[in-house]
Amino acid sequence: MSEEAILRLRGVTHLYGSACVLRVSELDIFAGEIVCVLGPTGAGKSTLLRLLSDLEPPSSGEILVFGQREQCRTPQLAQLRRVTMVFQHPLLLTGSVRYNVEYGLRLRGQANSRHVGEMMLERLGLLSLASRSVHTLSGGQRQLAALARALVVEPMILLLDEPTANLDPASVALVESVIAGENQTRGMTVIWATHHLFQARRVAHRTGLILNGELVEMGPTKQFFESPIDPRTAAFVRGEMVY
Amino acid sequence: MIDAYATELGDILWRSLQVSGVAVIVSSLVGIPIGVWLGSTRFPGRSFLSVLIQTGMALPPVVVGLLVYLLLSRSGPFGGLGWLFTVQAMIIAQVVLTLPFVVGITMTSIAAVPPDLFLQVRSLGASPWQARWTVLREARSGVVLALATALGRSFSEVGAVLMVGGNIERHTRVLTTAIVLETSRGRFGLALALGAILMALALAANVAIFRLHGRPAP
Numbered sequence: 001m002s003e004e005a006i007l008r009l010r011g012v013t014h015l016y017g018s019a020c021v022l023r024v025s026e027l028d029i030f031a032g033e034i035v036c037v038l039g040p041t042g043a044g045k046s047t048l049l050r051l052l053s054d055l056e057p058p059s060s061g062e063i064l065v066f067g068q069r070e071q072c073r074t075p076q077l078a079q080l081r082r083v084t085m086v087f088q089h090p091l092l093l094t095g096s097v098r099y100n101v102e103y104g105l106r107l108r109g110q111a112n113s114r115h116v117g118e119m120m121l122e123r124l125g126l127l128s129l130a131s132r133s134v135h136t137l138s139g140g141q142r143q144l145a146a147l148a149r150a151l152v153v154e155p156m157i158l159l160l161d162e163p164t165a166n167l168d169p170a171s172v173a174l175v176e177s178v179i180a181g182e183n184q185t186r187g188m189t190v191i192w193a194t195h196h197l198f199q200a201r202r203v204a205h206r207t208g209l210i211l212n213g214e215l216v217e218m219g220p221t222k223q224f225f226e227s228p229i230d231p232r233t234a235a236f237v238r239g240e241m242v243y
Numbered sequence: 244m245i246d247a248y249a250t251e252l253g254d255i256l257w258r259s260l261q262v263s264g265v266a267v268i269v270s271s272l273v274g275i276p277i278g279v280w281l282g283s284t285r286f287p288g289r290s291f292l293s294v295l296i297q298t299g300m301a302l303p304p305v306v307v308g309l310l311v312y313l314l315l316s317r318s319g320p321f322g323g324l325g326w327l328f329t330v331q332a333m334i335i336a337q338v339v340l341t342l343p344f345v346v347g348i349t350m351t352s353i354a355a356v357p358p359d360l361f362l363q364v365r366s367l368g369a370s371p372w373q374a375r376w377t378v379l380r381e382a383r384s385g386v387v388l389a390l391a392t393a394l395g396r397s398f399s400e401v402g403a404v405l406m407v408g409g410n411i412e413r414h415t416r417v418l419t420t421a422i423v424l425e426t427s428r429g430r431f432g433l434a435l436a437l438g439a440i441l442m443a444l445a446l447a448a449n450v451a452i453f454r455l456h457g458r459p460a461p
Contacts, residue, residue: 055362081368091363094381104367153368 005064006031006157006189007052012061014047014213022047024061024215027208031156032187034179036194036204036221038236044213045193046088049159052191053085065157081108084155088162088193090146092134097126097145100134104153120152123178125171139166147175151182158182160192164199176203197237201225209233251413256440259417262330262404263397266337270345270393273338275386278349279379283361296350299343304336308406311336315407328409333417336403341393348392352385353378391452398445418444 007029014022022044029035029052037045050056051063065083084104092100098114101121105113121127124144129137134145143166150158158179164172180203182188194200200207201221208218209232217230228234281292313319315327315335326332356378364374379386401419408415410424418441425434 050362053362053366055365080365083366084368085363085366087359087363089359091357091360093360093364093377103364107368107370107373149367159366 008064010062012058015059022213033205034190036192036200036207039210043210082156084150085159086150090142098130101148120148124148157189262333267393270341274345278346282350282353296347304402308403311407332407333404344392345389348389352382356381
């Protein structure tokens, strides 16, 4: 993990209509770290990821990606291609699993997309499903296919919105291991929204808590769970209803 | 005599294909981009525009024929073109009639694609145009339906093309206007035969469209 902040948020707020759904006064994400964002449903985790992905502009404040200010209306393709997001509900394209996994590679004009795609499918245990239509997949298989499609383009920053929500424990372990592997070998930065406290403890270098749109706390995972600063975080990790 | 009629029939058939084919191509080139834009954009007045498009689907052909007639008649604003009672006039009338179907059905099918899909494919590295093309591909069932509907409307159209084309032998006569003529002459057998050819033509065109659509995913 380097000390270079590749994502920097300053005074960011986001409104849907008149409702403020996200307030982050200050947040730095450093290259090569895995950051888990915890919080209940509707807390603002997905909104945070959407803003970080440069696909939606914040209502106010500043988001710097690789030191450059996001320009959501006309995001630069080269910059956009370094950040990839896996949405909470896997949005797969009509066609085979292989077609989906090779999609991003074809956009980049990669010559050996079939071979690269198959290698990723194999890592996620999907090679036997390569020719299957995505409409025949289970929820968990769809989620894995969406993850394979995002990982195969080797993004520098991967934004994950509850990617293991529909998976069985073995598949959860597989996903965590593949993400950790990409983080260690390529230095891929990961921002991972999840409901699961134990998952954050297993995978994250730093963990944060969002409640009612507010980033309550962000700190090293050990500190977050063992000696949280904010009383709401302490209550949350104890399993109390803080929302 | 039979040879002469066969030649005329071939001529009518070719003209029918020409008028309907060009009209549907023009409607598609204009209507699909508009439908994609309307289906994926939110702006004030969009609902009203949608109602107008739906109303356009119910445009009476004789009204369209009358309007195109007035526009192209010698005293009309485009009278100088000299297009009244030509194939061009028939194509214009067909475009006016088929365009609302192409726009409306494309718009509805694009609006049915999850809005986040555009963002998802952008997030996978698609340029805005690549993302729009991908969304259009996802909505292709609706687009194919739009084309088939436009083609069906175009093949079956008689009122407007009769008014602006004039059903002139070897000049503007098409299958539908030929059926009207033969029926008025009491030659019902011939009219029925022409009707069967028209049905076969529509069937062949739709089979071709749906076969193209039904190609397995790569």
